[in-house]
Amino acid sequence: MINAKTAGIQVSASELVEDATFNLPTIERKLRLANLGLADEVAADQPGSGIVLTSAENALEDEEGNKALDNFRNPKDLGDDPKVPKNITLGGAPVKVSLLTRTGDQTVGTKTNEWTGASNTNLKSGQLTIQYRAPQDMYDCEGKLALGPRQVTIGGVKEAIDGQVVIERFYLKAPDDSKPTELSLYCDAGKYITEVMDEYTEQSKPDEKLPKSVEFETRNAIRDFGDAGQEIMTNVDYFDILLSTREGNQLQYYTVKDYLDLDFDKQPPIVGIKYGLILRSENAALNEEGPSEFSVLGKSSTLNDGLSKKYLRTVVESYVTLRNISVMDENKPAI
16 A cells, blocks of 8 residues: 555656656747847837737826837837837737736736636736747647748739747636636737738748648738637646846846836836746645645745645746847946
């Protein structure tokens, strides 16, 4: 009996190790792509920001009460540069706040497939939404084709354009509504293009060896985003993120709420993301109840009442530095 119990614990422990080793790198690989080919900085007022914090629904205001730039919509004239996202919509309307990067201290969405803060603890989970230009023909987190740089017809002439803009969000959801405490980490992916071209259907035709990409009828309109997405990791009790900024030689961490609450002109550029999860084993393995309190991203969380404490649980945290940004030391002159 002792051997059988020990073997069960070892199996459960190996499940947690496998999740941390093989599934979590999915998030990190995507985060390293965030902001590729888009904005110079990652911030709430940067069109094309790789960490998506704002849309027309929650665009910040300056001291005079005027709407500032946001990550999708540009109320100011930025010219006709096709590389800069401008007036991006989803279903003909601004992208909903509940589909943007959020932390557990903010108001959640209420509709199907929106971020609801699903969690098995006393704290709400967060959501991470990123965007980047596909550097080559590749597959998004749902396994759908995203096209990299290619040639299309513009004004009757073949011209090269950049890759499609891929937008992906990571959040917790119960695959089965009848089992609301069986939470999984999902990724929902969509795409949009910003270039003017003669025939928009032309750009969705990749190499003959590849499957067809999503078809666009116009530019600046996101397709295939806002549905449930693809389950990428099971048995996750909690998930949240922190935004990282650099002030001098020190890293400063913010929740999305705290960051957006800063005065508009005092919001520092974001240089990294720290994320944390509570992972649970597939099967109950403990004879006695395990811990019910965990510390994740500096916050203490307690498992909800009614949940079995006989599963192995572990906290996983990771910090990812954003690669595709322009970071300048304020103490050094620009070159």
